[in-house]
Amino acid sequence: MKISQVFLLAGIAAAAVSAGVASSPARPAAAATIVAASPARARATAAPSAQAARHFTLVIHGGEGNFHAMPPDEVAAERATLKEAMEAGYRILHRGGSSLDAVEAAIRIMEDSGHTNSGRGGVYTRDGIPELDAAIMDGRTLAAGAVASVKHVKNPISLARMVMEKTPHVMLVGDGAERFAQSQGVPMVTPFYFFNERRWKEYQTKVAGESIKQSSASPLADEIHGTVGVVAVDAAGNLAAGTSTGGLFYKMPGRVGDSPIIGAGTYANNQSCAVSGTGVGEFYIRNNVAADICARVRYTHVSLADAANEVVMKELVAQHGEGGIIAIDPQGNIAMPYNGDAMMRGVVREDSKMTVTVWARDGSSDVGSVSPN
Ligand code: ASP
Numbered sequence: 001m002k003i004s005q006v007f008l009l010a011g012i013a014a015a016a017v018s019a020g021v022a023s024s025p026a027r028p029a030a031a032a033t034i035v036a037a038s039p040a041r042a043r044a045t046a047a048p049s050a051q052a053a054r055h056f057t058l059v060i061h062g063g064e065g066n067f068h069a070m071p072p073d074e075v076a077a078e079r080a081t082l083k084e085a086m087e088a089g090y091r092i093l094h095r096g097g098s099s100l101d102a103v104e105a106a107i108r109i110m111e112d113s114g115h116t117n118s119g120r121g122g123v124y125t126r127d128g129i130p131e132l133d134a135a136i137m138d139g140r141t142l143a144a145g146a147v148a149s150v151k152h153v154k155n156p157i158s159l160a161r162m163v164m165e166k167t168p169h170v171m172l173v174g175d176g177a178e179r180f181a182q183s184q185g186v187p188m189v190t191p192f193y194f195f196n197e198r199r200w201k202e203y204q205t206k207v208a209g210e211s212i213k214q215s216s217a218s219p220l221a222d223e224i225h226g227t228v229g230v231v232a233v234d235a236a237g238n239l240a241a242g243t244s245t246g247g248l249f250y251k252m253p254g255r256v257g258d259s260p261i262i263g264a265g266t267y268a269n270n271q272s273c274a275v276s277g278t279g280v281g282e283f284y285i286r287n288n289v290a291a292d293i294c295a296r297v298r299y300t301h302v303s304l305a306d307a308a309n310e311v312v313m314k315e316l317v318a319q320h321g322e323g324g325i326i327a328i329d330p331q332g333n334i335a336m337p338y339n340g341d342a343m344m345r346g347v348v349r350e351d352s353k354m355t356v357t358v359w360a361r362d363g364s365s366d367v368g369s370v371s372p373n
Contacts, residue, residue, distance in 0.1 A: 054235035055350050056093040057332040058102055060086055062116050062344035063226035064278045064324040067358050074198075075358060077115045078226070078344055082356050085109040086348045089232060094350070099232035099240035099274075100138050100161075107134075107157040107242050110228040114196065117226030119155060122194055122246025124203045127253045130194045130246045133260040134160045135171075139239030139268035146171040146260035152178055154187035157244045160260070162186065170262060174254075206250050226344075227259055229276025231268070231328045235350075239330060241266050241274035241290070247281065257281025263291035270330055272298035273307075278343065279323015283316055293327060304328070308335035 062082050067075055089106035093099070111119025122130030134156035135146035145164025148171065153159050159181050163172050172180055182188060227245035234240075243259040243266040251257075258265030258281035265281060267290035268274035275290035284290070289311055296307035308327050316323060317339050324338025326345060336345050346356040 055332055056099075056233060056235045057328060057334065057347065057349045058086060058089040058093060058099075058106065058230060058232040059326045059328050059334050059336065060089070060106060060346045061227075061229045061276060061278055061324070061326045061336070062110065063228065064322070064338045064340050064343040065225045066340070067342040067344065074115065075344075077113075079356050079358065081110055081113040081115045082344060082346050083354065084113075085228075085230070086346050086354055086356070089230060090348045090352065090354070093232065093234055094352075096235055098236070099234040099238050100136070102232045102234065103230040103240045103242040104136060104157055104161055106230045107228055107244050108155050111155050111157060111244055116228045117246045117249075118228045118244040120193060121196065121199075121226070123226075123249040124199055125247075125251050125253050125255075128200075128203055128207075129191050131251075131253065131255075132156045132244070132246055133256055134242070134244040135260040135262060135266040136160045136164060136242040137240065137262060137266055137268040137274070138164070139241070139270040139274050142269060144170050144262045144266075146262060146266075147177045148173040148256040148260045149254060150174065150177050150181070152188045152190070153181050154189045154193070157242055159184075159186055160242070160244075171260060173256070202249070225278045225280070225323065227265075227278040229259075229266070229278060229326060231274040231276050231326055233274070233328055233330055233332055237270070237330050239268045239270050239274040239328065241268040241276050243276045243278075245278075258284030258289070261285055263288050265290060267291045267294055269294050269298070273304055273327050273329045275308075275325050275327045277323060277325045279316075279338075279340070280321060283319055283321025284323065287311070287315055287319070287321070289316070289323075289325065293325065297329065304333045305335045308337050312337040313339055 060082055062078050085106040088109055089102035092102040110116045114120040117123050122132050125131050131149045133148045137144040143164050145160040147156050147159045150156055162184055229243040231241045245259040247257045264285045265277040272294035275293050277284050277289055293307045293311050296302055297304055304327055322340045324343040327335045342359045344358050348354040
């Protein structure tokens with residue numbers, strides 16, 4: 001986008017603010033929604049099954065980074081969003097639904113919330129608009145779907161699932177992905193939908209200081225990688241993983257991170273584990289992080305925790321690759337290592353006990369329980 005287009009968007013945004021429609025993250029999304037079909041929701045409310053009593057676990061993240069720099073009310077809002085997403089996933093798993101459905105449903109809630117760096121809350125590129133990436137993978141079949149650099153799709157995770165289920169491909173990007181979305185009747189949105197006053201101010205501040213050199217080899221430090229991800233094992237023992245993101249703030253237009261790259265930021269295989277990552281994606285791509293963790297589990301028979309720690313706390317740290325992951329294996333063992341300031345993360349199991357934690361050591365873990373209805 002040329003600078004004039006940036007200002008055009010700024011003008012649109014300013015007009016929206018003065019009209020009182022865009023200053024609140026709680027503004028109605030419907031105004032920006034062109035099409036409102038929701039096949040994923042229909043899938044997510046599938047009929048109960050007799051397997052509901054068996055073990056299941058869902059693990060969630062809302063990004064890694066310097067949460068101390070985030071206003072406390074926004075930390076609280078994101079935490080509440082994760083809880084809501086976990087409840088949705090829990091209910092699907094509790095009635096015997098698949099991990100794939102639970103992952104998609106939980107991520108849709110986070111995409112719609114505006115409180116995470118995904119969907120409606122996606123961060124801005126240098127062009128001043130979000131470009132969204134997402135992927136989902138079925139650990140039972142190794143089927144996978146991904147989209148990258150989409151700008152008008154309300155729920156990229158559901159489009160990724162459609163790529164998986166309705167095309168012969170694994171990943172669609174940009175214009176082609178959006179044409180496919182329209183052909184499927186999925187909800188499309190205008191740039192208004194992504195307007196967020198705080199993010200817009202951050203963007204303008206960044207543009208104003210843009211004489212500073214930005215090395216593409218060392219992306220922005222000290223930001224919150226508020227990407228979202230979910231991994232789950234369902235009552236049938238099947239794994240799934242999904243990740244959705246706006247990527248790195250002020251990234252170059254066209255830049256694609258690890259989240260939609262199968263094996264880098266997202267991976268699931270019933271033979272080993274399911275992983276979703278968050279952090280500086282370039283390192284995750286170079287190190288094939290998600291697949292590497294699962295390969296260590298599968299071929300060297302180390303525990304999930306050891307494999308995840310080795311990759312996140314040693315390999316990535318040695319390269320100054322900031323980030324974290326969530327992971328689960330078919331037995332319901334989990335790992336949630338991160339090597340930066342904090343990672344917003346949560347766990348819910350079949351006993352309905354739920355935790356949402358931001359910092360590791362300050363006791364700020366919320367414990368609650370989910371009602372199955
Ligand atoms: N991993 C994401 C990316 O590099 C960013 C994030 O985790 O927030 O695109």
